[in-house]
Amino acid sequence: MITIQGLNKTFHVAKRNAGVGQAFKSLFRREYTAVEALQDISFSIRPGEIVGYIGPNGAGKSTTIKVMSGILVPDSGTCSIMGYTPWKDRTQYVKNIGVVFGQRSQLWWDVPVLDSFELLRDIYKVPEREYRDNLELLTETLELKEIIQMPVRQLSLGQRMRCEIAASLLHSPSLLFLDEPTIGLDAVSKIAVRRFIRTINEEKGVTVILTTHDMNDIEALAQRIILIGKGRLLFDGGIDRIRSRFGTHKTLTVVYRHHAQPLKVPGAELLSWSPERAVWRIDTASLNISEVLLQLSGRVELLDVEIESQPIEEMIVQLYKEHQI
């Protein structure tokens, strides 16, 4: 569906130094610094995949999305999406994609949501029949019935985001770009948005590319992660690959009957301790959890035991650290 080969993009950003004198000087002569936003990015995505495209701020995520959605022209490299080169066949190509920018609205602020939808229908030249069907499906699955007649300015952020997503799917695109779709949403809306993304992926086979800083989005949706940092592709693979690499650390929480001294377990890192409760961090590659429990049960009377995997969030932080980004 998507094949990207050796994308490069360099921006020339005007350098600004502090001070009035410098600002005045920059009026006449500007110095530019070259920022390499993308360096030799290659990957390919199959139809029906949900891919989490992640990286810290300024890593080049939105530059890649802009190239893939036909907004930006790269300096070099090729990109073929559904047989189109996005920046060359822009108007033909964008009929097949939907884009949601989480921080910017595509709806008309002062009119009912439905009016925006109808204008989008005309912009995309969606046949009436197809529009009706899509609208019905979207209204039902995103629960828009009550809000569709309200002006956008009166909607809550969660309601608005549901409408934004619906708006980007009215023309039945087969590829959907979601740029931080859950930013600023409450827990209930986040879960609703995630569930919906999964539904359209499974039922309509829409390929989804998702950028987000919320690792729970990734965990709930993406089978695959592409990590980018300082313009370079650093990791491309399944979530389970990250898990098996970084997921060997477990957190062990034990509640026991009163015990005055701190409990030492060789090889395990004691994170917190009280006479009733202790928490360790254990690397399962070097230390077996059942052995630890066996050891402990000989020393104290265990009341409760809890073993947790490291959250994906922390694994990503480790991945960032490893690549020094």
Place this chain on the structure above:
Amino acid sequence: MVLFWKYVAILFKSQMQYRTSFWLLTLGQFLVPFSAFAGLYFMFERFGQIRGWAFDEVALCFAVIHMAFAVSECFARGFDSFSTLVAGGDFDRLLVRPRGTIVQVLGSKFEFSRIGRLVQSTLVLAWAVSRLSAEWSVLKALVLVLMIVSGVFIFSGIFMLAATMCFWTIQGLEIANIFTDGGREMAQYPLNIYKKWVTRFFTFVIPFGCVNYIPLLYILDKGNGNGLMSLLSPLAGIAFIIPCLLVWRLGVRHYRSTGS
């Protein structure tokens, strides 16, 4: 074109959410040009005429330019306020839609309150036409309509050029006002009252002369302007839009390669 009116319809609905503000703005737009017109009136009261132009004749010129300006501010407002579209990043949104950029920018804003200005200048036009002694013909009426249409294209072209500058810099757009507001102020008088270089600039660079001076000579039976020439000159004004469109495309291309 159908799409443009759909845009206008949704913008009209939006505007109607703020009715009071709409009526006040429209009233304001109706009254503002009166002060300019009053200035014109008192000047002629004092001097009688300027370089052989009588008050009614200049009033006609005034009305044509102001009508053209009002119409282009209505329709091409999207280009006039384009800097907000670029600065807010909403231009990216336009680029991911399967339509041309121009219709989408035009459709991004429509200044309904300028209808007030349009009504005012229509009144002045009707008044000037009724007082002129020149003999009217179908051809002259056609030339008059063409003058207005041509003016709309010129103003829109300037808005477009100013908008294109936004792709390079958001600051310093005031310079464009020299040509829009400035051009309007200049062109409301027949161009031959100015110094030669001014006349030349506004004939060959920004062809306001094609909209007011040359066809006006014909309508008022002044000088040796013949019908054909006067009919063609507003067309030259319309042609002004072509280089503007090319520059616009250049700007969009620049934007898409720099993303700023």
